[in-house]
Structure formats: structure tokens, C-alpha cells
Amino acid sequence: MEQLGLTDRYFKERYRKFSEVIQIDDNDALWPDVARHIARRNSTPSNPAKTIILIRWYSAMIPRPDGSYQSEPWDRHVLLGYGVRPEDLQ
Amino acid sequence: MSWTQRSFVEAWNNFFFAKQSPVPIALFRIVYGLLVIATLVLLRPDWLAWFGPHSWISLQTMQTVEPGTRINLFTIIPPTDAWVNAFFWVFLGAAIMLTVGLFTRLNSVIVFLCLTSIHQRNLYITHGGDTFLRLAGFFLMFSAAGAALSFDRLLRIWRGKTKSGAAQHAPIEPQRPWAQRMIQIQLSLLYFAAFCHKVKSPAWLNGTALYYVYHLDSLRRFPVPAWLLGPTMLKWGGWSAIALELCLGVLIWVKDLRYSLLAIGLLFHLWLEYSLNIALFQWDVLSAYILFIDPADLSRAWNWIRLHVTGRRVKPA
Numbered sequence A: 001m002e003q004l005g006l007t008d009r010y011f012k013e014r015y016r017k018f019s020e021v022i023q024i025d026d027n028d029a030l031w032p033d034v035a036r037h038i039a040r041r042n043s044t045p046s047n048p049a050k051t052i053i054l055i056r057w058y059s060a061m062i063p064r065p066d067g068s069y070q071s072e073p074w075d076r077h078v079l080l081g082y083g084v085r086p087e088d089l090q
Numbered sequence B: 001m002s003w004t005q006r007s008f009v010e011a012w013n014n015f016f017f018a019k020q021s022p023v024p025i026a027l028f029r030i031v032y033g034l035l036v037i038a039t040l041v042l043l044r045p046d047w048l049a050w051f052g053p054h055s056w057i058s059l060q061t062m063q064t065v066e067p068g069t070r071i072n073l074f075t076i077i078p079p080t081d082a083w084v085n086a087f088f089w090v091f092l093g094a095a096i097m098l099t100v101g102l103f104t105r106l107n108s109v110i111v112f113l114c115l116t117s118i119h120q121r122n123l124y125i126t127h128g129g130d131t132f133l134r135l136a137g138f139f140l141m142f143s144a145a146g147a148a149l150s151f152d153r154l155l156r157i158w159r160g161k162t163k164s165g166a167a168q169h170a171p172i173e174p175q176r177p178w179a180q181r182m183i184q185i186q187l188s189l190l191y192f193a194a195f196c197h198k199v200k201s202p203a204w205l206n207g208t209a210l211y212y213v214y215h216l217d218s219l220r221r222f223p224v225p226a227w228l229l230g231p232t233m234l235k236w237g238g239w240s241a242i243a244l245e246l247c248l249g250v251l252i253w254v255k256d257l258r259y260s261l262l263a264i265g266l267l268f269h270l271w272l273e274y275s276l277n278i279a280l281f282q283w284d285v286l287s288a289y290i291l292f293i294d295p296a297d298l299s300r301a302w303n304w305i306r307l308h309v310t311g312r313r314v315k316p317a
Helices: A006-011 A013-022 A025-041 B003-017 B023-051 B059-065 B081-100 B104-121 B128-140 B151-158 B178-199 B209-213 B231-253 B255-275 B281-292 B295-309
Strands: A051-058 A075-083
Touching: A006 A013, A006 B023, A013 A025, A013 B023, A025 A051, A025 A075, A025 B059, B003 B178, B023 B081, B023 B104, B023 B128, B023 B178, B023 B281, B023 B295, B059 B104, B081 B104, B104 B128, B128 B178, B128 B281, B178 B231, B178 B281, B209 B231, B231 B255, B255 B281
Parallel strands: none
Antiparallel strands: A051 A075
């Protein structure tokens, strides 16, 4: 999102909201659908997706007393590994 | 019935049912329609990705994770790209006709059904502004939104159906404002609920909430001066937001304070629109401010605009 221009950011803002929601563990029921959608978007008949891995990348924000801000190093957490079936791509 | 009871009933009836000019609700209808159109335009590039048969979240999953009876037209239309696209165009057409006030009642019903449907089809991309539009849309169906500033009114005049006859400048007939009052109450509740939510949150109470908000790269919009992002300023900003939400939720009903609060609320939302990238949220909320403006003041403002733009003064409605 932060790499988009101002106009695209406004149009794609729903994706920010959506990505916030799907990263929550309580919403794990949504992950297979998301994996299937990514598989469909990234497959061609000659090169179908076989596995989709959803990874949450995160960096802690720690408020400092002087107000300065420096993000913590990035970490990651695997949410889902999904084996794509042929019917998922139809 | 005691005096207190009688005065309460009178005040209640006066508040909800004493006839007044429908211009505020008509103006709200226009802004509301434009906001629905803007919402649709922003959604259009990803319409099928959100609502199509091969969307991010399938209809079946949505019904599993959010069970129960819901208003969702996607459950009755055939699950094909063509039908989902047709849904978009019907929705957009109804929103345009609602905006111009043509067949207002019918189109307000279509817009409400379609808006509710897209929310129920994918609840995970909606924000508070969308919810407010949906709730306001419900009451708009019952309002006299087409009684002024509309093609419906022009049609009635042309057909000679106004009570005052077919005069070219037939006065706008007063209407019962109960539906408008419900939308006003909805706005008041929105602010009060936001206040209640924030006072239960440690991050808002200790003043760090805005620190996180303004350091999220994905939320940033236009540049904010560094001195405004200092911890003291952000703390005061957070506490001021809580206080303002309480005032807008409660004191907006005090006539003498109303315009001052609306002005502060306007500045507050414009600041958020400038600094944070949350599509249309601020405008969705601000749209209902119109309903708090006295019809006589709206009339005066319109006269002033006409006088300065065309040099013509309008007879008061």
C-alpha cells in the first residue's frame, strides 16, 4: 500500500482493511479462500500454482519517551500453507 | 396524564412529527447519493475481486462465518461475472437517480438493498462510514427526501399535483421529519459509541493510540509536520478527539452549541481526511451534518449564494 501513488492508494484502500482483517488468527476460516484467489491470479494453464503460503510480516512499534520512531526488525509468521488442487483454478 | 408527561409527549411529537422544510433531508439525499456513487467508482476496478464468483472470499465462506438471515441479493442472483456486473450497473443507476431525485422512494429502496448486499457479501472491507451510509440509507427510504431539490418535485409541479397548484415557484411543502431525526440520532450515536469504545481502550487513555496510527505507513496520506507527531501533541490530540466525540454525541442536541460543535467537527474530519488514507470515511460522516442545519439558515445561505452568483434573490420557501 505504501508503495502506491496517492490516487491508487485511495482506490485500493479496501485492501489495507482486508489485509488487516485476514492477519487476525480468529479469521483463519478465510485463509483457504484467500489462498485459492491468489493461486487463480498467479496461474497460467502452462504454469499452474501448486502451493500458496500466507505469511504475516510484522514489525513492532515501540513508542519512545522522546517521541522518536524507529521500527523494530521485521519478523514473520506463517499463517497457512495451502496445496492447490486443479479444481481451485477453475 | 401529569404536566411532565404531557410536556414530554408534546416535545416528542414536536421533535419527530412537527412539519418542517424538507430541504435539509433533500440536500442530504444529494450528498448521500454522491457518496454512494463515489463508493461504487472506487470499488469498480476490483468489483469482481470483492463480489464476483471467484472473489477473495466466497459467498459460501461468508455465509459460514457470518450465519443468520441477512439482506444479501448476491444469494439470489446467478453466480456469474455477468450478473455481478449487472448488479453494479443497476446499483449505480439507482444511486444516480436517487441523487437527482428521480423516483426517489423506489431508488432509495434499491440503493439500500444493494448497499446492504455488498456489505453482507464482504464484511471485511467495510469501515464505520460504510455502516453509517447503510443505516442512514434505511431511514432515507422513509423520508421526504424527494420533496425538494428533485426531479420528482419538478414532475409534481408540471403535473399540477402540489397542494399549492402548478405555479412555477410553488413553495416547498413542509414534511414530517421523523426519518431525518433518526439519521441525526444515528450520527449522534456514532460519535457516542466511538467515545465509549475509546475510553475502554488503554492506548487511548494513556495517549499512545495516535502514535501508532500516525506511524503506520499504510495509513499515511499527505505529509504531517514533525512537531505534530511529538508524543505530547499526539497525547493531547488523542484526548481531544475523545472529548470532541463525547461533545458531538451529546451536546450536538443543544441548539446554542450546535454550530460551534459542527464547525469543530468539520475541521476535525478535514484534518483526518488530509492526514489519513481512509477512503470516504470522513465524507460519509460529514454528510449528516447537513441535517443539523436549520432550514431557515440553509435558505439564507442559498439566497446569499444566488445573490452573489446570479445577482438574483429567491423568495423564502
